[in-house]
Amino acid sequence: MTNESQLNRAATLNPDGSVIKADEIRKIYGDIAAVDGISFTVEPGETYGLLGPNGAGKTTTMRMLSGLSPTNSGAITVSGIDVVKDNRAVREVMGVVTQHDGLDNGLTVFQNLFLHGFLAGLSRKDSKNRAHEVLEFFGLRDRSKSNVYELSGGMKRRLAIARSMMTSPKVIVMDEPSTGLDPQSRNRVWEELAVLKDAGVTVLLSTHYMEEATILCDRLSIMDHGKILDEGTPDQMIERHAPKEVTQLRVSPVSIRTVRAYLTEHNITFREVGALISVTGANGDRPDLSGLKDLEGVRTSYRAGNLEDVFLAITGRELRDG
Amino acid sequence: MNLAIPTPGIRRRSVTGLWLRHAVSFVRYWKFVITWVLIEPVIILVAVGFGVGKLIDGVEGAPSYAEFVAPGLIMGNAMFHALFETSWNAYNRIDNDVYETALTTPITITEITMGDILWAVTRSIMTVVGTAIVAALFGWLNHWEAIGIIIPAIMVGITFGALGFLFSAVAPHTTFLTLVFTLVASPMFFFSGSFFPISILPDWVEPIAWFMPLTSAVHIARGFALGSLDITHLWAALYMIALTAIIWPAAIFLLRRRLIK
Structure with a gap:
């Protein structure tokens, strides 16, 4: 063309x-x-x-x-x-x-x-x-x-x-x-x-x-x-409002209470959707989750911040809540 | 590049475009529609003309009951067509966002009513011409002036086409539309002089009957059918025009309120 x-x-x-x-x-x-x-x-x-x-x-x-x-x-x-x-x-x-x-x-x-x-x-x-x-x-x-x-x-x-x-x-x-x-x-x-x-x-x-x-x-x-x-x-928005990285914990029912208690005790903010707990550390650092290491049924993964996080950060609500 | 076409004024393509949409849809379903356009009115015509007509010796001003009743039935049927198009069918077009889609092209609400009413007129003419030919074959339309029935056919299409919108534009659901038939179509069909002269009604009912626009249409159609036109037919025509001049703007207002939020 x-x-x-x-x-x-x-x-x-x-x-x-x-x-x-x-x-x-x-x-x-x-x-x-x-x-x-x-x-x-x-x-x-x-x-x-x-x-x-x-x-x-x-x-x-x-x-x-x-x-x-x-x-x-x-x-x-x-x-x-x-x-x-x-x-x-x-x-x-x-x-x-x-x-x-x-x-x-x-x-x-x-x-x-x-x-x-x-x-x-x-x-x-x-x-x-x-x-x-x-x-x-x-x-x-x-x-x-x-x-x-x-x-x-x-x-x-x-x-x-x-x-x-x-x-x-x-x-x-x-x-x-x-x-x-x-x-x-x-x-x-x-x-x-x-x-x-x-x-x-x-x-x-x-x-x-x-x-x-x-x-x-x-x-x-x-x-x-x-x-x-x-x-x-999208990149600017993520940079401005979303954490660089979000830690995700997939937690089985046997351990969910322990995990919640641990996070609350250590003043780590988290949000829970279904079986998935998302955790963002202070200043974008990975939060210290060493205490959960040996716990049964907890799988840890990391993902980059996205527009979903941006929306949450700006409005205090999940986008999917509608 | 001058893209700005003036907003006021009528864009002809809006009207022909909508009319063509209705014509294409009509042709797709012609096998079903033909039953309503032609077969049903002919059944009524035969039943009333041959059946009821046998029991009645004659009506004032007409040589036979069949010749009296034919123009009345033809107009009543035209009314059903025009009303159905802009009440029931138009409601479906509102409900299925067909108008919403049309409005993404440079069309106005006024033009939507024009396109639809033009189609209501088309349907009215189709059923009137079809049924009139059958009536003529039976020997119930004998005067050359009967060709003029096309004029009240057009008027019925316009008046009742506009009237139908008053219902579709405010209807919350299809059940509401039964009011079109119970409040408008049925009373008019029976009390507008189709089956008997209004003059035989009780004195207090007669003015009410004249208030109904179908009465004027039947009066005009009968004038043409029996070759007995006089000044009263002109008054009837003017009454229908005056009534339409109120109903149509009301229809545009209500449809705009419904579609433009």
Whole structure:
């Protein structure tokens, strides 16, 4: 691919060079601020993540950005379009994958794509051609004539993503692209998103999977209760908030009481999830667990700090608690 | 690059795109839909025209009961089609996020109602034309003016298409939609002059019957069917238009409240 064709694929930019710019946007339902004055920018070609538990305000943020939901205050600019003023124009240039696949059960796989493209403004011929292309790319060609309700969850999700590609958008927002998928389907979706990224598409996605955010996102924000708590690359965030290393103890039921007592006695902070106890030493050093060495049914391992730890450090809660 | 198309105004592709979606879906299921478009109304037509008609000597202003009842049944049936499309079917489209997906393209709520109502009109025309041809073959539509029944068919599609949204836009579940039939469709089907002239109703019921928009549609259709158009048919048409001018904006308001959060 030449530089020139790469340029052609780039999105129209905002005056400040970004593709998406949210400035102090706020959404209030009743007396609850679902989104409470958040700001961020997404640069061209970047995959940007909003990471947070359910109810953090991710979906509402994405709906406001894609012109589907009015803001109470704040400014949004996407590809030079003032979204608050002209929510129709933003939907011309942006691909949107909504949280629920929103597939049309009255239509076949192909018809879902073709009619979406037509509604979006493609000519019938262009929409047909594009539908074939997109089906090929997403490996759904042999399901072209299937009813959508016959598809597996993973295929439905990929079809929903395929649909957002009908107009060849340069910027896409995806609300939880892999929620509810089995690991295999999730990997498949991630591979396809990687291809879009290579093609220069700017992606904003929301997720509550730490792993997804780590793998896909160039930069991300951690959201909770409608606010952005911190922003950066996954590595920066881990460096800033997570311990370098976390010691994990897999403890069998016979020893669990002894281990708890030992940790409490030695003032070592720990958290316990299922049969796994995570321990972080002071100043990032390995904690002194020598007293547990000879205990039966304790296996010790070490892992690097991750976004899960970041979330815990910032909010005091587990990400998975939702 | 000028991407900014003005937000106000109607984008024609939104309307044709949605209409095409309904047409494609309709064609997929035509074997089932045809039973409702044609077979069911013909059954009613035959039962009432040949059956009930045998017991009735005649109705004022019409040569036979069958000729009296045919335009009424045809309009009643058109009403069911238009109402069903924008209540039951539209509810399913709300529930399955079909509108939500459509809204990710440059479409507005107003255009969604336009596309759907245009399809309700299409269904109304299909069933009216189909059933009218059968009625004509039976000899129950004899005047050349009967071709004009297409006009009340369009009006029924618009008025009842808009009316159906008042239910789908607020329905919490599908059971709620039975109200469309108990509150709107059934009373209108029986009290709008399809089966008997409204003038034979008790005095206090007659104005209520005229309030129902289907009464106006049946009146207009009968004017065309019997070749007896006069100024009252114009009043009936204006009443339907005025009513639609209230119902349609209300439908847009309610649907917007439902879909744009």
